[in-house]
Amino acid sequence: MDPQYNHEKFESNIYKEWEKSGAFAPTGNGKPFTIIMPPPNANDPLHIGHARFVAIEDVLVRYHRMKGEPTLWLPGSDHAGIETQFVFEKKLSKDGKSRFDYDRETLYKMIWDYVQDNTGVMESQLKKLGASCDWSRFKFTLDPEIVKVVYGIFKKLYDDGLIYRGERIVNYCPRCGTAYSQLEMDSVERDDNLYYLDYGTVTIATTRPETIFADVAVAVSPKSKKYANLVGKTAKIPLINRTVPVIADNLVDNEFGTGALKITPAHDATDFEIGQAHKLPLISVIDEKGRMTGTPEKYIGMKVLEAREEVVKNLEGAGLLVKTEKIHHTVSTCYRDHGLLEPTVSKQWFVKVDSLAKNSLKAIASKKVNFPADKYRKIAVNWLKNLKDWNISRQIVWGMRIPAWRCQKCMEWTITDGSTPEKCSSCKHTTLTQDEDRFDTWFSSGQWPFATLQTTKEGDFEKFYPTTVMNTGYDILPIWVVRMLMLGIYATGKVPFETVLLHGLVRDKDGLKISKSKGNVINPIEMTEKYGADALRMGLLWGGLVENDIALSEEKINGQRKFANKVWNVARFVTQNKSANLQMSKSINEDDKWILEELKKTTHEVTKSLDEYRLNEAAKEIYEFIWNKFADIYIEKVKLPYNKEQNKISVREGAGPVLYHILDSTLRLLHPFMPFVTEQIWKEMGNKDFLITSSWPAH
RNA sequence: GAUCGCUUGGCUCAGCUGGUUAGAGCGUCUCGUUUACAUCGAGAAGGUCGGGGGUUCGAAUCCCUCAGCGAUCACCA
Numbered sequence: 001m002d003p004q005y006n007h008e009k010f011e012s013n014i015y016k017e018w019e020k021s022g023a024f025a026p027t028g029n030g031k032p033f034t035i036i037m038p039p040p041n042a043n044d045p046l047h048i049g050h051a052r053f054v055a056i057e058d059v060l061v062r063y064h065r066m067k068g069e070p071t072l073w074l075p076g077s078d079h080a081g082i083e084t085q086f087v088f089e090k091k092l093s094k095d096g097k098s099r100f101d102y103d104r105e106t107l108y109k110m111i112w113d114y115v116q117d118n119t120g121v122m123e124s125q126l127k128k129l130g131a132s133c134d135w136s137r138f139k140f141t142l143d144p145e146i147v148k149v150v151y152g153i154f155k156k157l158y159d160d161g162l163i164y165r166g167e168r169i170v171n172y173c174p175r176c177g178t179a180y181s182q183l184e185m186d187s188v189e190r191d192d193n194l195y196y197l198d199y200g201t202v203t204i205a206t207t208r209p210e211t212i213f214a215d216v217a218v219a220v221s222p223k224s225k226k227y228a229n230l231v232g233k234t235a236k237i238p239l240i241n242r243t244v245p246v247i248a249d250n251l252v253d254n255e256f257g258t259g260a261l262k263i264t265p266a267h268d269a270t271d272f273e274i275g276q277a278h279k280l281p282l283i284s285v286i287d288e289k290g291r292m293t294g295t296p297e298k299y300i301g302m303k304v305l306e307a308r309e310e311v312v313k314n315l316e317g318a319g320l321l322v323k324t325e326k327i328h329h330t331v332s333t334c335y336r337d338h339g340l341l342e343p344t345v346s347k348q349w350f351v352k353v354d355s356l357a358k359n360s361l362k363a364i365a366s367k368k369v370n371f372p373a374d375k376y377r378k379i380a381v382n383w384l385k386n387l388k389d390w391n392i393s394r395q396i397v398w399g400m401r402i403p404a405w406r407c408q409k410c411m412e413w414t415i416t417d418g419s420t421p422e423k424c425s426s427c428k429h430t431t432l433t434q435d436e437d438r439f440d441t442w443f444s445s446g447q448w449p450f451a452t453l454q455t456t457k458e459g460d461f462e463k464f465y466p467t468t469v470m471n472t473g474y475d476i477l478p479i480w481v482v483r484m485l486m487l488g489i490y491a492t493g494k495v496p497f498e499t500v501l502l503h504g505l506v507r508d509k510d511g512l513k514i515s516k517s518k519g520n521v522i523n524p525i526e527m528t529e530k531y532g533a534d535a536l537r538m539g540l541l542w543g544g545l546v547e548n549d550i551a552l553s554e555e556k557i558n559g560q561r562k563f564a565n566k567v568w569n570v571a572r573f574v575t576q577n578k579s580a581n582l583q584m585s586k587s588i589n590e591d592d593k594w595i596l597e598e599l600k601k602t603t604h605e606v607t608k609s610l611d612e613y614r615l616n617e618a619a620k621e622i623y624e625f626i627w628n629k630f631a632d633i634y635i636e637k638v639k640l641p642y643n644k645e646q647n648k649i650s651v652r653e654g655a656g657p658v659l660y661h662i663l664d665s666t667l668r669l670l671h672p673f674m675p676f677v678t679e680q681i682w683k684e685m686g687n688k689d690f691l692i693t694s695s696w697p698a699h
Numbered sequence: 700g701a702u703c704g705c706u707u708g709g710c711u712c713a714g715c716u717g718g719u720u721a722g723a724g725c726g727u728c729u730c731g732u733u734u735a736c737a738u739c740g741a742g743a744a745g746g747u748c749g750g751g752g753g754u755u756c757g758a759a760u761c762c763c764u765c766a767g768c769g770a771u772c773a774c775c776a
């Protein structure tokens with residue numbers, strides 16, 4: 001053994017040997033331990049957040065594998081609809097092109113090829129980190145068999161009356177050309193003008209005067225005394241002199257502006273709601289490109305902001321602009337291109353979430369799903385109680401095309417499980433056109449736990465579902481975990497996972513959020529090359545609970561590299577003093593008894609901490625045992641003074657077998673955390689089998 | 700406005716269902732080490748556990764309150 005541990009010399013080779021040995025495939029009988037990996041985007045390299053879940057999940061998987069449980073860690077990759085299309089479009093624009101230069105089929109094919117070109121990077125990086133997942137069961141979210149499952153569930157939801165096509169106000173991005181869900185928006189604070197406009201009988205305040213042409217009412221608060229006698233009368237839209245009714249609604253804030261609100265259901269979410277409640281018509285004056293339409297001639301074709309300027313000018317000219325105030329408020333922006341979103345009414349496919357959410361709440365209440373960190377249980381419950389119907393259609397090309405066909409005669413929809421229908425299910429007409437929309441990525445990934453297991457190997461679903469642990473970042477609890485719960489229970493009648501282990505974000509050494517603009521990005525592959533995968537993994541688990549954000553510094557990773565080297569040298573010392581007979585003598589002394597007792601305690605504590613998902617505690621226990629007890633105390637005590645004649649150091653009579661036994665056990669305990677260095681030492685000790693498939697010490 | 704958190708030595712964090720002198724890593728200081736490892740060892744300094752109140756034989760831990768900080772969601776006409 002070299003005096004120093006050199007990770008570069010061993011890591012890739014060890015991984016290949018594990019892979020070749022078939023160690024990653026589940027074996028044995030009994031209750032299985034299953035983790036479905038949250039699939040990283042197929043076209044992106046891994047970031048430090050991925051490395052954290054690898055560290056967490058691999059520790060759990062290796063631990064349970066060593067305990068002899070049939071252990072499956074199923075890897076996969078995600079097509080990440082909007083994300084990927086957005087990245088691809090940025091690439092196109094560098095070449096001076098845009099997606100509008102291609103038809104849908106061509107664009108889809110181009111993105112498919114692009115993803116194929118990049119796929120493999122992510123897999124090789126997972127291997128570098130030591131992920132002991134079963135590659136033979138790898139799935140991509142657009143694999144035909146996965147798509148088939150998703151279509152089947154869509155059809156089932158439709159047949160059960162849980163899918164409807166609704167006209168709703170959606171957050172529409174005129175640049176991306178698609179609507180987004182409740183969860184896919186950002187917001188930004190800014191200063192705007194609040195215009196007070198004369199509506200004849202009443203003055204209203206608005207930030208969007210260009211939408212007055214789409215007004216269908218003026219609403220006031222029912223609590224308002226000032227306006228009480230106006231309700232039921234009319235107001236007059238300036239510039240076009242159309243009269244609209246004055247209504248009362250609780251959603252109106254009597255304190256804001258003049259206390260009177262113009263109602264524009266087609267271009268504002270609150271107004272839409274009020275419009276629905278009062279059965280008001282919808283008038284739209286902005287088209288899908290963000291240009292004015294259906295307004296007086298002069299504004300048609302103008303962009304929204306141009307029209308606003310022009311309308312204000314005209315209002316002022318007509319003496320109908322009462323006053324202008326500054327207002328500081330928050331506006332919704334596209335989470336992709338950060339431009340303004342346009343609330344727009346359009347037809348989208350929706351999932352009725354009510355019954356799905358109720359069943360999920362039941363599963364949580366009855367502990368069929370557990371949250372080791374109670375705070376996340378509370379958050380999940382809160383979300384499930386407040387979910388709104390889920391818009392699952394996206395106007396993009398990258399993703400699963402929705403299996404819905406519209407009859408060109410009766411205009412009714414025919415839903416299938418993916419196959420092209422021969423005729424309309426309503427009127428039997430044979431000319432049908434498939435909807436161009438794609439599913440929201442989360443609609444398909446919400447089915448990931450069962451869709452994967454149902455399509456891997458015969459019997460997998462029956463054996464490994466419900467899965468044991470779902471581990472992912474807390475940031476996607478509402479968007480993903482909650483939906484997997486709803487769809488999993490709906491599709492299979494069982495929860496998709498028994499334990500939801502959410503992890504925190506990786507932050508920089510000062511606890512600041514990592515971002516490209518801050519320049520504090522930590523590249524996991526760079527860290528692995530520099531310090532070793534073991535050190536990075538340990539650094540990601542060290543000093544913080546799984547559920548909390550952690551501050552990661554290079555010093556911390558380097559500290560763990562030192563630990564790997566310490567373990568290496570402990571092993572070097574032990575193997576150099578290996579006695580011929582490894583049988584422990586019955587007459588061991590006090591020191592021997594002490595270290596054996598400490599090992600026993602450590603084994604117990606590590607096991608307990610792992611079972612409770614307190615990986616940081618487990619890591620600390622084994623670290624302290626090896627360094628502070630085994631190396632600093634026990635080895636120092638059994639070491640005999642340097643022997644000049646033999647030119648070597650030796651150990652006290654009878655200590656050899658104890659040293660060997662302790663090393664053997666500590667390697668087993670440390671292996672889930674630092675798989676590479678422990679496996680290499682295991683080999684150096686002369687073991688013929690692999691440490692990865694050896695057994696967990698008795699505890 | 701709603702929900703969920705956080706506040707422990709210079710820094711980053713543990714401290715599980717309340718129970719001996721509150722711990723770790725890094726950092727700092729002193730000393731040592733040709734002989735497993737300088738990717739080392741021995742030792743030291745450093746904390747009124749955010750403030751206040753309460754429950755208890757006993758509180759970093761439970762309850763109330765105040766202050767500061769953060770995350771997510773909603774609203775913002």
